[in-house]
Amino acid sequence: MTEQHDPNSQQFSELTDSVNNKSLGGSWKNRVAGVWNKATTNLTQLLPVEQVAQTVIQWFSVSEAQVAEILEKVRAELPTTQALLVGKPQAGKSSIVRGLTGVSAEIVGQGFRPHTQHTQRYAYPSNDLPLLIFTDTVGLGDVNQDTQTIIEELLGDLEQETRSARILILTVKINDFATDSLRQIAQQLRQQYPDIPCLLAVTCLHEVYPPDTVDHLAYPPDFEEVNRAFTLIQETFAGLYDRCVLIDFTLEEDGYNPVFYGLEALRDTLAELLPQAEAQAIHQLLNREEAGNQIGNLYRDTARRYILPFAIMSATLAAVPLPFATMPVLTALQVSMVGLLGKLYGQTLTPSQAGGVVSAIAGGFLAQAIGRELVKFIPLFGSAIAASWAAAYTWALGEAACVYFGDLMGGKKPDPQRIQSVMQEAFKAAQERFKGIKR
Template identity: 30%
Template sequence: MSSVWQRWRDKTPQSEREYQQQIDPLRAAAPVPVLWLFGKTGSGKSSVIHFLTGAEQATIGEGFRPETKASRRFDFPDSTDPLMTFLDTRGLGEAAYDPIEDIAAYSQTTQLMIVTVRVSDHALVDVLEPLRRIRRATPQRPVLLVLTCLHESTGAIDLSEGIDPFDAPPASEDPAAAEPLPPIPAELQTLIDRKSEQFAGLYDHLVPVDLTRLEDGFADPEFGGRRLRQAILQYLPHAYRQSMLSLASDAQQHRSKRQRRARWQILASSSLAATAGAVPVPWVDIPVVLAIQSHLAIRLGKIYEQELTASHWAALSSAAGSRIATRMALREVLKLIPWVGMAAGAASAFAFTYALGMSWDWYFASLHQGRAPSVDKLREIFADELQRGHELWKAE
């Protein structure tokens, strides 16, 4: 197997530009999800991004760059290997906004529009008028209406304490047997009903949320976040659904900035590998998947400030051992079976890349902390993470 991994290393793209040239056709076939955030300044757009990604507010602010005259773009975690892209329309309610340029730029490139509105905001003409024009231009694109800052209309009542009054019982559960939901405060319900009327015909799904800061003192600072994530997941490609689910799971664990950055990179590469793995022609995707995985190793090494020497490459390649060749051969044979092969290829590429990334993450973290990583332990971690990768792919 050493000769296989030697060829794998030798085919590593020599530059970011070369790597981008290799994967651009993949992104054209299955583009990274682009979410168009539409709302006035202070309506909660950054809070939505922070909740979905776990990125710090400062990182989000620094990550935006101009896209059109009125809008800006944020690739998460970066523009080289993004998991998702956010477009933010600025200036609504502050100056006349003409959506013509944005309609031309985003009509065919955005999968979902998220309109954020403070539930107690009544001055919405500057949002409604351009939104009507955008909706007419691309009626097939889903629109989520996200009502924010619910606490501004609930007085002393903390909606996030106890059962969520906006929760619907599971489809498999008898509504009559389900525990009754607490009432929604009358003033808040009136405001929600009013927003529903104002935006009638302009949205597909309404989601009330209250994404607050820890210091604000609410029982759940991410109130409604789970419902928002589930609504978004309905419209994402499968590979990126799994990445968002994993991001949500990872957010529950306390990690350093370096660890979070590494995991974002692993998920981005795994999602891209899944796209390559779905190519329904046997053996066509293997060089691309290997390029993605080798690029991942290089990026992880840089995150942990480790230079990849020949001995490091040898250790990294030992993580999977002969599993790689065996699984890849089986996966390519399965591709001869229509549809089944595509699913098997995508799942396998996602799980393998995820497992490799997580085991390499442990390896580089050990080196960074001055520990000598064991090859046996590296293989053990790979086996555990391979199972985890398959579980993530199957998760809903």
């Protein structure tokens, strides 16, 4: 059977490709308006609403391959750092992850996943778009484990080609001097990969503080016990590291302040060893106020590549001059968009769950949507007004969904008031953007 070529499908495909490969600036409004006007002409030929819905569903579909391609392009531009954490259990490796990411101990514990027999991997903020990738050794120091097998697995991991910057972090407790196996691993890793910088992180300083010490001193700590142990560890690993740093990352309930003692020293030392882009990313991540904005902007820039086609299709459907007839189709379209954005943020939703998210974040816009549908009764002007409103609303809904899913990804409870504020601001801005859509 000969496959029929749908010109409207090609128009939307070209628009989507344009969004994926170009910025949204410049003449994008003209391109949007042109596509919208052509598509609307065909849709408003008194097609049954069911046929309109089926046509739109055929026009727009994002395959797994397309999602993977877009994410790969974004990943290629990310200043990602791969940190290989080598140390015994309880040496403070997970604490380093907490210090550099700011996430809770529970989230860190749940985020590590088996990578090989003796390694686990944790990507922050997500596997799809990571800024930091931590690989943690498992079983090191266990007498029942073969150290050579662990070394071979680490070397095999380093053999994999990557665009990411790499750094080796040797973690040693300040009161642990049984480090022969750790030194053996460090020797072979450095021998095989001398260009990968190595940081020696000496941890758990409070365990050698004098008995009457109740809190940290000003950094760096000037205790004789700390200085003596630190010097001995440096001598043990002489020639196997590029920089060394003293840190003591504890839990809040331990009572030491600050909780991440020496975090600034760790940050600055990492910056000395990493390329400029990755070092800057580390600094931004450690600025907790800026970190959320940096990561949020990264995800939203990617999400907008999906939101725009949905906004244009919403405008096209809203132009059908039948009051309320297109509301179910528009809702289904917007639910599909939210489901896709959830997937981008690592949240897999059923259609009913995505619909619940739409209801939760749309708020008072529902009444406005019904009012706008009634405007269609006004001859000549109604459909055009409804179309631009639908495009702006769908855009704002997508922006609000990004905030909602971003909060979930960060382990926070979504703030309805903040989400509503974002949606209101995005709607106003989108109204200006979509003014070019007219009959």
